[in-house]
Structures are given as C-alpha cells and as structure tokens.
Amino acid sequence: MTEHSEHANNSRIYLQPTPVRIWHWLNAIGIITLGISGAQIRFPEYVNLFGAYKSAILLHNAAGILVAASFSLWFFYYTCIARRMTALYVPNKEELQHGLLRQAIFYFFNYFRGKPNPHHPTPENKFNPLQKSAYLAIMFVLVPLVSLTGILLMNIAPLRELVLLMGGLKVLVGLHFLLACALCAFLFSHVYLATLGRTPMAYIKPMWTGWEEIEELHGEEGALKH
Amino acid sequence: MKRKKLYLWCIGWAVTAAFMAPLSVAAAESCMDCHGDVDAVGAELAIDPLRFDHTAHADLGCSGCHAVGQDHPDDGLSPSRAACGDCHQDISDEYALSEHAAGATCGDCHNPHAAHNTGAVSGMDMNRQCAACHASDEMATAHGVWLPQAELHLEMLPCVSCHTGSENYVINLFITKRPADPASGVPARGEPFNLVTHEELREITGDKDIAALIDANGTGTISISELRRFNGSSEYPGLRLKGMLTPESVTHNVQILDNRWDCTFCHASGGETMQTSYLSLPQPDGSYRRMSVEKGAILDVLNGTPDFYMMGATRNASMNLLGLVIIAGGLVMPVGHGFLRFLTRKNRR
Numbered sequence: 261m262t263e264h265s266e267h268a269n270n271s272r273i274y275l276q277p278t279p280v281r282i283w284h285w286l287n288a289i290g291i292i293t294l295g296i297s298g299a300q301i302r303f304p305e306y307v308n309l310f311g312a313y314k315s316a317i318l319l320h321n322a323a324g325i326l327v328a329a330s331f332s333l334w335f336f337y338y339t340c341i342a343r344r345m346t347a348l349y350v351p352n353k354e355e356l357q358h359g360l361l362r363q364a365i366f367y368f369f370n371y372f373r374g375k376p377n378p379h380h381p382t383p384e385n386k387f388n389p390l391q392k393s394a395y396l397a398i399m400f401v402l403v404p405l406v407s408l409t410g411i412l413l414m415n416i417a418p419l420r421e422l423v424l425l426m427g428g429l430k431v432l433v434g435l436h437f438l439l440a441c442a443l444c445a446f447l448f449s450h451v452y453l454a455t456l457g458r459t460p461m462a463y464i465k466p467m468w469t470g471w472e473e474i475e476e477l478h479g480e481e482g483a484l485k486h
Numbered sequence: 487m488k489r490k491k492l493y494l495w496c497i498g499w500a501v502t503a504a505f506m507a508p509l510s511v512a513a514a515e516s517c518m519d520c521h522g523d524v525d526a527v528g529a530e531l532a533i534d535p536l537r538f539d540h541t542a543h544a545d546l547g548c549s550g551c552h553a554v555g556q557d558h559p560d561d562g563l564s565p566s567r568a569a570c571g572d573c574h575q576d577i578s579d580e581y582a583l584s585e586h587a588a589g590a591t592c593g594d595c596h597n598p599h600a601a602h603n604t605g606a607v608s609g610m611d612m613n614r615q616c617a618a619c620h621a622s623d624e625m626a627t628a629h630g631v632w633l634p635q636a637e638l639h640l641e642m643l644p645c646v647s648c649h650t651g652s653e654n655y656v657i658n659l660f661i662t663k664r665p666a667d668p669a670s671g672v673p674a675r676g677e678p679f680n681l682v683t684h685e686e687l688r689e690i691t692g693d694k695d696i697a698a699l700i701d702a703n704g705t706g707t708i709s710i711s712e713l714r715r716f717n718g719s720s721e722y723p724g725l726r727l728k729g730m731l732t733p734e735s736v737t738h739n740v741q742i743l744d745n746r747w748d749c750t751f752c753h754a755s756g757g758e759t760m761q762t763s764y765l766s767l768p769q770p771d772g773s774y775r776r777m778s779v780e781k782g783a784i785l786d787v788l789n790g791t792p793d794f795y796m797m798g799a800t801r802n803a804s805m806n807l808l809g810l811v812i813i814a815g816g817l818v819m820p821v822g823h824g825f826l827r828f829l830t831r832k833n834r835r
Contacts, residue, residue: 302806304754304798313749313798317634372826374833417637421676428717428792434805441809445816452820456827 272471275383277342283334284467290327294320295444302437321414328407334399347384349399351392359389371456381472394446402443409436517548520559537600540771551598570598577738586740590619606773608660608766609644609730610681616645632747644732648746652733655752657763657784658776659791661687661699664724673724682725684768690722696767697777708765708779714789729763729784729794753798760784760800763791 276284297320300307310316338345351359362378367390371377379388387395409432412419416429426432457463466472524532538544543551551568555561570592571578581587595615617625622640629636646652662679663686666672687696700708700716717727731752745751761781766774783790787802794800 372830
C-alpha cells in the first residue's frame with residue numbers, strides 16, 4: 261500500500277500533515293506581525309499600530325524568533341522525519357525542461373480559457389513546478405537570509421564581527437528591508453494563488469484541516485474541460 | 487542686584503585680563519616650570535601643558551583661579567582655588583538643583599586644566615567621566631531592564647544625551663582604529679575599535695593635515711563621495727568611522743527626562759537632526775576639531791556611514807522606493823491576473 265493510498269479515501273486526500281499545518285499558520289501569523297511591526301519600526305511617523313515604538317520592536321523580535329523557530333521545525337520535519345525535502349521542493353529535470361513552461365502556460369493562458377490544471381497534487385508531489393521553484397527560492401534563500409540578517413540586527417553589539425563581515429550595519433539593514441519587501445510581495449501572490457481553486461477556499465481549507473477534496477478538484481477540472 | 491554685580495565683576499575681569507594677559511601667561515609659564523613636570527610635583531599636581539594651553543582657562547592664567555604666597559611652595563600652604571561658580575554662575579545654579587549635585591562636584595566630572603567646549607570633546611570622553619562612578623557593566627544591566635540593545639545604546643550615545651535637557655543633536659563621526667596583530671601587522675579581528683589619536687593619524691598622513699585622510703580635495707568640508715571613498719578604501723586597514731549622536735550644547739540639569747523613555751525621541755525621522763553631521767578629528771591636545779559633512783550623508787544608502795544607522799530615523803529614501811517597487815511587483819499577479827480572471831469567469835463555469 262502506498263503512502264498516497266494510505267492517506268486517501270474515495271473523496272479526499274490527506275495532503276497537509278499536522279506539523280506542516282502548524283508550521284504554516286505559525287509562519288502566517290509571524291510574517292504578518294513582522295510586516296506590520298516592521299513598517300512601524302521603519303516608518304514610525306506614519307505607522308503606529310502597536311502603541312509605543314518599543315512595543316513594535318519587542319513584537320517584531322518575538323515574531324522573528326517565532327518564524328525562525330517555525331522554519332527550523334519545517335526544515336527538521338521534512339529533512340529528518342518525512343524525508344521528502346528534495347522530492348517536494350527541488351524541481352526535477354523534466355519539470356525544469358517542460359513543467360515550468362507547462363504550468364506557466366496554464367496560469368497565464370489556459371486558466372483563462374477554462375482548461376484544467378496540468379498538476380494533480382499528491383502527498384509525494386504536492387507542488388507544481390512553478391510552486392516548487394518559488395518555494396525553493398523562498399524557503400532556501402529568502403527566509404534564511406531575512407532571518408539571519410534579523411538575528412544579527414537583534415544582536416549588533418555581541419555579533420559585531422559578523423556585522424562588519426557583511427559590510428556594516430547599513431548593508432545589513434538594507435538587505436533585511438529588501439528581503440522583507442520581497443517576502444511581502446510573495447505573500448500577496450501566495451494568498452491570491454491560494455484562491456485559484458474551484459472555490460476561493462478550496463486550496464485554503466486543506467491547510468487548516470489537512471484534507472483536500474479530490475472529487476471537487478476533479479469536478480472542477482471536469483467542469484473546466486467543458 | 488546679584489546679576490548687576492556679576493556683570494560688573496565680568497567687565498572688571500575682562501579689562502584686567504586684557505591688560506594682564508601677557509603677565510598671566512608669563513606667570514603661567516613660571517608655574518608650569520614645576521607643575522608641567524610630573525617628576526617635580528607628582529601626578530596629582532601635574533598639569534599637561536599641551537592640554538591646558540588650548541583651554542579657555544589658559545587665557546586666565548594660573549593666577550586667575552589660584553593665589554599663592556610669595557614663599558610658595560616653601561610655605562607649605564595649598565594655593566587657593568576659585569569656585570567654578572565664580573565665573574559659571576548660571577551653570578552652577580542649574581547644577582545645584584539637579585539630583586546629581588549631591589553626589590559629585592564640578593571637578594568630579596570636569597578637569598579645569600583640560601576643559602573644552604562640547605563640540606571639542608568626543609562622546610567617548612564624555613562617557614569616560616560618567617563611567618568613573620557609574621560602572622559601564624552595571625549601567626548596561628540597569629538599562630537592559632527596559633532598553634532594547636542597551637549595550638549598543640550606551641556605546642553609541644553620550645550619557646548626557648538622555649540624562650540632561652540637552653537639545654539640538656548632531657551626529658559626530660570619529661575615526662576609530664582596531665589594533666594590529668603584532669605577528670601579522672593586520673588589524674586583529676575581534677579586538678575593539680578605539681578612538682585614533684592625532685599622532686596615529688600623523689603617522690599615516692605624514693606632513694599633510696590629518697584631514698586629508700578623508701577631505702581629499704582639501705575644501706575643508708567633507709562630501710558624501712569623500713566619505714564613500716574613505717569607507718570603501720582598503721588603503722587604511724583597521725580604520726573605521728564611528729558615529730555618535732551628541733548634543734550641541736550640554737545642560738547641567740542632570741536627571742532622567744520623561745521624553746527620553748519614548749524611543750521616537752530619537753528614532754523618528756524629520757527635522758534637521760539626521761541631516762547635520764561632522765567629522766571630528768583628534769588634535770594634539772586631546773580635543774577634537776570638527777569639520778562639516780555634506781548634509782544628508784548619514785542618510786546615504788550604504789557607504790556614506792556604513793556603521794551608523796538609527797532605526798526609523800536614518801532610513802534611505804532610495805531604499806524605500808526600491809522596497810515599494812518590490813512590493814508593488816507582488817501585486818502585479820493578484821491585480822493583473824485577477825482582472826483577467828474576472829473577465830474570463832464564464833469560461834470556468
């Protein structure tokens with residue numbers, strides 16, 4: 261019996277295990293908090309959602325630690341427990357050669373024509389090639405870098421050598437800010453793409469319950485074919 | 487009435503000083519014959535003539551504050567000392583009302599034989615006076631209870647920035663140096679950066695004015711491009727610019743001001759504060775000479791002042807714009823795709 265069949269029944273498939281869902285929503289809360297508190301820290305004259313400036317800093321630090329810990333949980337789970345990090349997040353040769361283009365054509369052309377999504381998620385292959393590439397950049401470059409620069413900025417005096425090694429405080433701050441903006445940009449696209457299911461909540465619900473409706477998915481694709 | 491007496495005293499002093507200055511200087515030279523030699527009078531009574539000569543007090547001469555008998559020092563009597571308040575009445579009155587007055591006299595914080603104006607004293611030297619009583623590690627612990635990154639704050643600010651009613655802050659850039667490793671001769675990683683002395687800079691610039699180290703075109707002011715060149719250059723290994731937010735004038739009402747608990751007192755943009763900066767160059771007498779730096783240098787994106795950044799206050803406008811473009815890029819998908827999605831919704835029914 262394959263893992264897929266273990267986690268599937270007639271109408272739905274268990275796509276998002278509990279640790280992954282916990283990680284995802286911790287990340288969501290953490291990143292949104294980081295974005296808003298970060299805006300207050302950089303633009304205190306215009307943003308004041310958390311009262312005192314110090315509150316924004318403390319909240320930003322706490323949320324940053326939460327996201328960094330959540331990232332570690334995700335990394336540990338997929339690398340050591342599920343052992344599916346590479347399969348899930350690294351596009352294979354076929355996906356790089358054809359899958360990326362195929363998926364891009366779907367999103368930017370065939371979707372509007374009512375054609376079906378060429379990718380069918382399974383627990384072993386949850387992400388389409390475009391998702392894989394995006395998540396690879398986000399999770400292996402963006403999040404680690406923004407976390408590391410944040411940790412350095414939280415500890416400038418004790419970690420001064422590393423700050424100097426990176427070119428100074430301004431390089432560090434600039435990098436942290438631009439990476440955070442990139443993460444914010446990703447967030448908008450991420451939330452929008454999550455609404456591209458048959459109903460706006462079709463892809464969001466599984467991230468809460470763990471189960472994705474297969475019939476609905478296929479029903480949608482069936483409908484799209486007509 | 488009291489003020490009138492003070493004016494009369496000042497006028498009288500000024501007239502006397504004008505006529506007696508040559509005599510005072512000559513007398514001072516005579517005093518310095520002994521008091522300029524630490525071996526002759528001991529460390530406690532010795533005065534560094536180089537440092538004293540450049541103070542405002544030197545113009546008064548030794549006799550301006552001290553009176554000695556004709557048989558000095560054989561008479562065994564200690565010379566009289568003028569009270570600081572005789573000249574600095576306003577400051578003395580202001581200080582007397584502060585909590586600090588009960589714990590320290592003027593001389594505990596100021597050496598009258600090496601006293602300079604605020605702008606001619608480095609923030610580190612100011613803090614050194616405070617640390618004589620308020621141990622740095624204890625202060626870091628006490629401030630750490632409420633102040634994020636307390637150690638960093640104490641390192642980058644003179645204590646008087648928050649603990650007096652001082653205003654009109656500017657940013658002073660000091661040249662610091664990391665000691666070289668004796669074996670390799672290269673700056674030793676991990677060692678602290680210390681203020682560089684005039685003599686150390688002289689070793690680098692030779693016969694040239696030490697300002698030439700940064701003021702390459704010799705205009706007497708520092709441009710942002712000159713700062714970038716200095717900061718990006720590998721010509722001076724171990725040298726780095728350290729910025730400190732220092733008050734332009736220091737008051738003596740030592741206290742804990744309520745508005746300093748609010749981080750946005752410093753950490754908010756606006757006004758001229760973050761636009762005005764100086765390069766402070768060490769002088770042979772231990773004081774500092776300030777050179778104007780081009781306005782906005784502190785806000786430069788990367789290399790103007792790579793180690794000086796105050797959250798919320800010295801953010802760079804170009805960086806803000808770039809961040810906005812990146813965020814707007816993230817909206818292209820939801821807005822553009824969403825619009826087409828709406829127009830083609832019939833195809834997916």
